[in-house]
Amino acid sequence: MSKDNQVLEEFTSKEYEHGWNVNLEADEAPKGLSEDTVRFISAKKNEPAWLLEWRLKAYRQWEKMTEPMWANVHHPQINYQDIIYYSAPKQKKSISGLDEVDPELIKTFEKLGISITEQKRLTGVAVDAVIDSVSVATTFKETLGELGIIFCSFSEAVKEHPELIKKYLGSVVPMNDNYFAALNSAVFSDGSFCYIPKGVRCPMELSTYFRINAANTGQFERTLIIADEGSYVSYLEGCTAPMRDENQLHAAVVELYAMKDAEIKYSTVQNWYPGDKNGKGGIYNFVTKRGLCFGDHSKISWTQVETGSAITWKYPSCVLKGDYSMGEFYSVAVTNNYQQADTGTKMIHIGKNTKSRIVSKGISAGKSQNSYRGQVHIMKRASNARNFSQCDSLLMGDQCGAHTFPYIDVENQTARIEHEATTSKIGEDQIFYCLQRGIDEEAAVALIVNGYAKEVLNQLPMEFAVEAQKLLALTLEGSVG
Amino acid sequence: MTTATESIWKEILASSTPTYFEDGKEARKKAFAQLSEIGLPTSKSEEYRFTPITKALEKRFTWTRSTPASSAVSIDQFLPAIGDTHLIVLINGKFSKNLSQLEGLEANVVVSSFEEADSKTKSIIQSLIGTVSKTEDPFAAMNSAYFQEGIFIHVPANIQVAKPILVLHINAAQEKQVITHTRLLVSIEKGSSLSIIEKSDSLGTQPCFHTFTEEMIVAENAVLDYCKIQNDAGAAHQVSNTFIAQADSSRVNTFTLTLNGQIIRNNLTIQINGEQCESHFNGLYLVNGNTLVDNHTVVDHQKPNSFSNEMYKGIMDDQAKGVFNGKIYVRPHAQKTNAFQSNRNILMSESATINTKPQLEIWADDVKCSHGCTTGQLDEEALFYLQARGIPYASAKAMLLYAFALDVLTVVKNENLKAYLDQLISERLHKNF
Numbered sequence: 004m005s006k007d008n009q010v011l012e013e014f015t016s017k018e019y020e021h022g023w024n025v026n027l028e029a030d031e032a033p034k035g036l037s038e039d040t041v042r043f044i045s046a047k048k049n050e051p052a053w054l055l056e057w058r059l060k061a062y063r064q065w066e067k068m069t070e071p072m073w074a075n076v077h078h079p080q081i082n083y084q085d086i087i088y089y090s091a092p093k094q095k096k097s098i099s100g101l102d103e104v105d106p107e108l109i110k111t112f113e114k115l116g117i118s119i120t121e122q123k124r125l126t127g128v129a130v131d132a133v134i135d136s137v138s139v140a141t142t143f144k145e146t147l148g149e150l151g152i153i154f155c156s157f158s159e160a161v162k163e164h165p166e167l168i169k170k171y172l173g174s175v176v177p178m179n180d181n182y183f184a185a186l187n188s189a190v191f192s193d194g195s196f197c198y199i200p201k202g203v204r205c206p207m208e209l210s211t212y213f214r215i216n217a218a219n220t221g222q223f224e225r226t227l228i229i230a231d232e233g234s235y236v237s238y239l240e241g242c243t244a245p246m247r248d249e250n251q252l253h254a255a256v257v258e259l260y261a262m263k264d265a266e267i268k269y270s271t272v273q274n275w276y277p278g279d280k281n282g283k284g285g286i287y288n289f290v291t292k293r294g295l296c297f298g299d300h301s302k303i304s305w306t307q308v309e310t311g312s313a314i315t316w317k318y319p320s321c322v323l324k325g326d327y328s329m330g331e332f333y334s335v336a337v338t339n340n341y342q343q344a345d346t347g348t349k350m351i352h353i354g355k356n357t358k359s360r361i362v363s364k365g366i367s368a369g370k371s372q373n374s375y376r377g378q379v380h381i382m383k384r385a386s387n388a389r390n391f392s393q394c395d396s397l398l399m400g401d402q403c404g405a406h407t408f409p410y411i412d413v414e415n416q417t418a419r420i421e422h423e424a425t426t427s428k429i430g431e432d433q434i435f436y437c438l439q440r441g442i443d444e445e446a447a448v449a450l451i452v453n454g455y456a457k458e459v460l461n462q463l464p465m466e467f468a469v470e471a472q473k474l475l476a477l478t479l480e481g482s483v484g
Numbered sequence: 485m486t487t488a489t490e491s492i493w494k495e496i497l498a499s500s501t502p503t504y505f506e507d508g509k510e511a512r513k514k515a516f517a518q519l520s521e522i523g524l525p526t527s528k529s530e531e532y533r534f535t536p537i538t539k540a541l542e543k544r545f546t547w548t549r550s551t552p553a554s555s556a557v558s559i560d561q562f563l564p565a566i567g568d569t570h571l572i573v574l575i576n577g578k579f580s581k582n583l584s585q586l587e588g589l590e591a592n593v594v595v596s597s598f599e600e601a602d603s604k605t606k607s608i609i610q611s612l613i614g615t616v617s618k619t620e621d622p623f624a625a626m627n628s629a630y631f632q633e634g635i636f637i638h639v640p641a642n643i644q645v646a647k648p649i650l651v652l653h654i655n656a657a658q659e660k661q662v663i664t665h666t667r668l669l670v671s672i673e674k675g676s677s678l679s680i681i682e683k684s685d686s687l688g689t690q691p692c693f694h695t696f697t698e699e700m701i702v703a704e705n706a707v708l709d710y711c712k713i714q715n716d717a718g719a720a721h722q723v724s725n726t727f728i729a730q731a732d733s734s735r736v737n738t739f740t741l742t743l744n745g746q747i748i749r750n751n752l753t754i755q756i757n758g759e760q761c762e763s764h765f766n767g768l769y770l771v772n773g774n775t776l777v778d779n780h781t782v783v784d785h786q787k788p789n790s791f792s793n794e795m796y797k798g799i800m801d802d803q804a805k806g807v808f809n810g811k812i813y814v815r816p817h818a819q820k821t822n823a824f825q826s827n828r829n830i831l832m833s834e835s836a837t838i839n840t841k842p843q844l845e846i847w848a849d850d851v852k853c854s855h856g857c858t859t860g861q862l863d864e865e866a867l868f869y870l871q872a873r874g875i876p877y878a879s880a881k882a883m884l885l886y887a888f889a890l891d892v893l894t895v896v897k898n899e900n901l902k903a904y905l906d907q908l909i910s911e912r913l914h915k916n917f
Contacts, residue, residue, distance in 0.1 A: 396848035407844040413859045416831035420859040428849045
C-alpha cells in the first residue's frame with residue numbers, strides 16, 4: 004500500500020501543465036453588472052438595437068432569478084458584482100491575415116501546441132480562435148464559403164446575418180431558461196456561429212479554441228449552430244486555461260438546431276485550470292448546452308471529455324422534437340484533488356419513435372466529487388421511444404466520491420427505457436493480471452482506464468481523440484488507487 | 485399559504501394529544517416546531533415532486549376538529565389466510581384490546597400499547613423512541629407531534645418468536661373522514677428473531693389520511709422479517725416512515741405490497757450501523773384507477789462489509805402513477821460494501837406514468853454498487869407465442885405479468901405468507917389488468 008500512497012501523492016501533487024500567463028493588454032469593462040454594463044458591452048460591439056433590447060430583457064429576468072442550489076457542489080458564494088463582464092484583447096480594426104494578428108496571441112497558441120499556421124497546414128481544421136471573448140482569426144473561411152457554410156464569430160454573424168441570429172438566438176435555450184443562461188444572454192461577449200445549408204455535408208471538422216486569459220474575467224461565450232435540412236456538421240470545442248488564483252466564472256451557452264434529416268456532432272475536450280492541490284483557484288464552469296432535433300430523422304450527438312475546472316455544472320441536452328429523431332450523449336469526466344463535477348444530460352422525447360443513448364463514465368480521484376445527474380423524459384405523445392443509459396463510476400483513493408442521480412419520467416406506455424449504473428474501484432485482480440504479465444502498475448492503470456473510457460473516446464473525431472487520450476493519460480499519471 | 489393549508493395548520497395547532505411519557509409533551513412540541521419549519525410539501529419540494537399529497541389534504545379533507553369514533557367493526561374479512569399468528573388490531577388508529585389476540589407469546593416478549601405499558605416498559609420506550617427516526621420528512625414530524633397510538637414490541641435476547649405478529653390497521657370511514665397517526669416501535673435484541681406483518685385496510689368511501697412512523701431496532705445477530713400489505717379502499721391517503729437500524733451481523737428482509745389506495749407514500753430507511761449485515765428489501769406495486777404509489781427508499785451503509793439488495797417492481801394501469809426513488813448511500817468508511825438496487829416497471833395504459841430516480845451516493849472507494857432501472861411493456865412475441873398455443877389474450881397477459889412480478893417474493897420466508905401474497909398478486913393480475 005505504501006507504494007500506492009507514494010504514487011498517489013505524486014499524482015495529486017502534479018501541477019497544471021498548461022499553466023502560464025500571457026500579458027495581453029485587455030480592453031475591459033468596469034467591474035460589476037448593471038444595465039449600464041450590458042449597454043457598454045453592446046455598444047462596444049456596435050450591436051444593433053434589437054440585440055441590445057434582447058440583452059436588457061435577459062438582464063431584467065436574471066435580476067429576478069436566484070442562483071440554483073440543487074447541484075451537488077459546494078463553493079463560496081459568487082459575487083456577481085466583482086466580475087469584469089467584458090474584456091477584449093487589443094487588436095487592429097480589421098484582420099485579413101495572420102501576420103496582422105498580435106504576435107503575443109500567436110505565441111499563446113504556440114505554447115498550447117496548436118499554432119494556427121500549423122493547424123492550417125497540417126490538419127485541415129478550420130480554427131475559430133477565441134482569446135478572451137473576441138475572435139481574432141478565422142481560417143478556411145473561404146473554403147467553407149464556397150459550400151455556402153457560414154462559420155464565423157458571433158459578433159460577425161450579428162452584423163452579416165442578422166436575420167439568422169434574430170430567428171434562432173434563444174430558440175433552443177430561452178433567455179430565461181436558467182440563472183446562468185440568463186446571465187449569459189445579458190452579457191455574452193462573443194462566440195461562434197455556424198450555419199450549414201441544405202444538403203451540405205461539411206467537409207472538415209469545425210473547431211474553436213476557448214481560452215480564458217485576463218484575471219477576473221468571466222467568460223460568456225455563446226455558440227449557435229444551425230444545420231439545415233439534410234446537412235451534416237461535426238464541431239469541436241477544446242479548452243485549456245492559464246493558472247489563476249481566483250476563481251473564474253464561465254457561463255457559456257451552446258445552442259444546436261437540427262432540421263429535417265440533419266446531423267450535428269458536437270465534441271468537447273475541456274481542460275480548464277482545476278485549482279491547485281489544496282482546491283484553491285480554478286474555473287467555475289456553469290454551462291448550458293442544448294440541442295434541438297427539430298425536424299424528423301434529425302440527430303444530435305454530444306461527446307465530452309471533462310478533465311478540468313474546479314467546478315463543472317453542465318448538462319448537454321437533446322430535445323427530440325422531430326419524429327424518428329435521435330440524441331446521443333457520451334461523456335468521460337475525470338476529477339482529482341478538490342474538483343467537483345455535477346454533469347450529465349437531459350433527453351426530452353417529444354416526437355414519435357425517438358431514440359436516445361447515454362453513456363457516461365466518471366472517474367474520481369483525490370478528494371474530488373463526481374456526480375452524474377441526468378433526466379430521461381418521455382412525453383405523452385412520444386410513442387415507441389427508446390432510451391438506453393449507462394453510467395459507470397470508477398473510484399481511486401478513499402476520499403473521493405461518486406454519485407448518480409438519474410431522473411426517469413415516463414408518460415407513454417410504449418416507451419422502452421433501460422438505465423444502469425455501477426460504482427466500483429479498479430479491480431485489484433485486473434491490476435494483478437497486468438503485473439503478472441510484466442506491465443507496470445502505472446501502465447496497467449492507464450490501460451484499464453483507457454479501456455473503461457474507450458466507448459466514449461471512440462466517439463471523438465480523429466483529430467480530437469489523440470488530444471483526449473493524451474489528456475487522460477496525463478491526468479491519470481501515477482494515480483493508482 | 486392557501487386558505488385550506490391555513491385551516492390544516494389551525495386544526496393541527498388546536499388539537500390536543502395525549503402524553504404517555506414524562507417528557508412526551510416536550511418531544512411533541514419539538515416535533516411540531518420542526519413541522520412548522522419544514523412546512524407541508526409543495527410540488528416544488530424535491531422529495532414530493534410527483535406526489536401532490538398536500539393538495540389532496542387541502543381538497544378532500546375538512547380540517548375541523550372531530551374525534552373519530554371507534555365503531556364496532558367486524559375484522560374477519562380483513563384477516564389474511566396465513567395460518568396462526570399473534571394479532572394486534574387498531575381501529576381508526578386506536579388499539580383494540582378486545583379484537584387483538586396476544587396469548588401464547590414467548591416469555592418476556594412484550595407487546596403493548598404505549599398507553600397501557602407498565603412503568604418499566606414505559607422507560608424502555610422512552611429511551612428508544614425517536615432514536616432511529618432522524619428525518620426531514622414533514623409527515624414524520626407531524627406523526628411525532630400528533631400520534632394518538634403507539635405499539636411497542638420488545639423481544640429480549642435469544643428468543644425466536646415462533647408465530648408472526650400481525651398488525652392490522654382498519655380505518656372505518658363509512659360516515660366520516662378519518663385522520664390517524666400511529667406509531668410502531670420494535671426492538672429485537674441480540675440473537676432473537678421476529679416476523680411482523682402489517683396490513684392496512686379501510687371501510688367506506690370517505691377519505692382517510694393515515695401517517696405511520698415505524699422504528700425497528702435490530703441488534704447483533706438478530707433477524708427481522710417485515711411485510712407490509714397496503715390494500716385500502718380507494719380514498720386512503722397514507723404516508724409511512726419506516727426506519728430500520730441494523731447492528732453487526734443482523735439480517736433484515738422487508739417486502740412491501742401496494743394494491744389499492746388514493747395516494748400511498750412509503751419512506752423506507754435502512755440504516756446499516758454494523759458490519760456483516762445483510763438486508764433485502766423488495767417491493768411490488770400493482771395499481772390501477774387513480775392510485776398513486778410512491779416508494780422512497782434509502783439504504784445508508786455506515787459500516788464496512790455489509791450487503792444490501794433492493795428490488796422494486798411495478799405495474800401501472802389506467803391513470804395510475806408510480807413513483808420510485810431509491811438511494812444507496814455509502815459513507816466514507818463503509819469499505820467493501822456490496823449494494824445493489826433494481827427497479828422495473830410496466831405501463832399498461834396510455835395514461836399511466838412512472839417517475840423513477842434511482843440514485844447512488846458513494847463516498848468510499850472499495851465498493852461494488854450498482855443500480856438498474858427499466859420501463860417497458862409486455863413482450864409482444866411472448867404474448868404471440870402463448871396465443872399461438874391456444875391461450876387467450878387475457879390469460880396470456882396475466883401469465884406474463886405474473887412471471888414479471890413473482891420474483892420479488894423470494895424475500896418472503898414464511899411459506900403461508902408467501903402463498904397468501906402469491907394468491908393476492910395472481911388474483912389482482914387476472915381480474916384487473
